[in-house]
Amino acid sequence: MEAYEKIYRLKELIETKTAADLPGPYKVGVDLGTADVVLVVTDEAGNPVAGSLRWASVVKDGLVVDFRGAMTIVEELKTEVEAIMGVTLDKGATAIPPGTVGRNAAACGHVIAGAGLEPVCQVDEPVAAAKALNISHGIVVDIGGGTTGIAVLRSGELVFTADEPTGGTHVSLVLAGAYKISFEEAELLKRNPAQHRKIMPVIMPVIEKMATVVKDMLAGKEEFADYPVYVVGGTAYLEGFEKEFGTAFGREVHVPPHPLLVTPLGIAMFG
Template sequence: MNSNIAAVNTLLIAAAAMVNDDSVALYSGPFKVGIDLGTADIQTVVLDANNQPLACYLEWADVVRDGVVVDYHGACRIVREQIRRAEARLGINIQQACTSFPPGTDPRISINVIESSGIEVSNVIDEPSSVAALLGLQHAAVVDIGGGTTGTAIIEKGKVVKSVDDPTGGHHITLVLAGYHALPYEEAELLKRRDNSGEVLSVIQPVIAKMADLVRGHIAEHRPPAIYLTGGSCSLHGFATAFTAEFSDIDVIIPSQALYLTPLAIAAFAIAENARQASVG
């Protein structure tokens, strides 16, 4: 099993360390920008030509559901603000970016938001293909535990040959927690994000088992030697152990900072743009 997971983990750790960091770090040179419109968050990542992170912004937002933008103006506002902050941090002028779309959805949905935010879309790619390209996968499965769905993509000879979305993800984990603890949804969401004790795992383990069962059915005929997980829900305390336990004959690889893998992969796929030095202050 060959992949670039070790190198990518290093990039992910660097990206995580600068999330929402507005401190000035002037940059001059080619750069690439990726914008990920997720169900639970919107992320903008800026990389240099060697995919080293320069800026990373994340805002939790309920503006996209199942690949459909339900708060168009809210999504545009967040993208514009993240671009503004990245420009101010690096002293650059961002004119174009790469974006993505969940397999089976219309890529114009993401493209329209980016363009309405004043940014040219240089190129667009489906989410699992971007992850497969960044990791250099040839034969594997990419499983994206998103906010609204669990997406399973089969990679063969470096190409996505099958992609399926199931309606279970981080949103459903939150609903289970809300019901179990009799909490409002927003409080259950905060409990999920902040848990580092394993308390959440004991409640949501059946949900994880259901996700794994769905994935198992999708990959059965293709027999990939490894599953690569992405998505913020993978970072839940104990998630990796519980999901891996459901697969005795397949390697399950979870990156160091799964929340940032897809945005990083989208940015890495972007067409490089030359930096334009701007005054900061």
């Protein structure tokens, strides 16, 4: 199954709450995001088997701020997917923004352990996205809720990684201020495709800031100048984002289908 086909398939499985008829052993990945928590199951070859998503605010800037809430959500997602698949899931992988260390890095593993999944590995978020997209040579930009991380791969090897605190949360904050609405209402506005064209002029400075952040991360690294650039994360769903980010970045960028699901799929493939 090709990379984009896997993403489309995962989206379908999550929406229909069904499981693919694929044999085990299975791999499990849990993405603890700033705006959502996603649990994905793949077969041994990395083909999607099942998944579930819950909008939540248990993580901030890559750090778990509501441990009990995060653990409860993962446990609920695990129970839901187990019922869909008719199996028991006992191990899983997690991911963190690049550069996360110490107790902050360990927290994600503790969350899934508390939910009944033995942690088997932890990977940088943009590296997981690269895995899902089957990228062995290129730059992956993962725009999370609170952070923007990048991974540069050359011949399948990770050669550079970085992370900065800017992301989708900043888009919501700008919308809340501009329209004088709550942060929660701004999040819903941002997720509504029918409103994207209307809000794009308002959030353009944030998108330009994100592009500048990535540009600064790569400053002085001319050897990466011809590498293809892929952007994932929920913010990349915004209509017109690909064009505007690329213009501010000064290079063509590619946004895969359903960019919110790319990193969770990659995490499961590492599981």
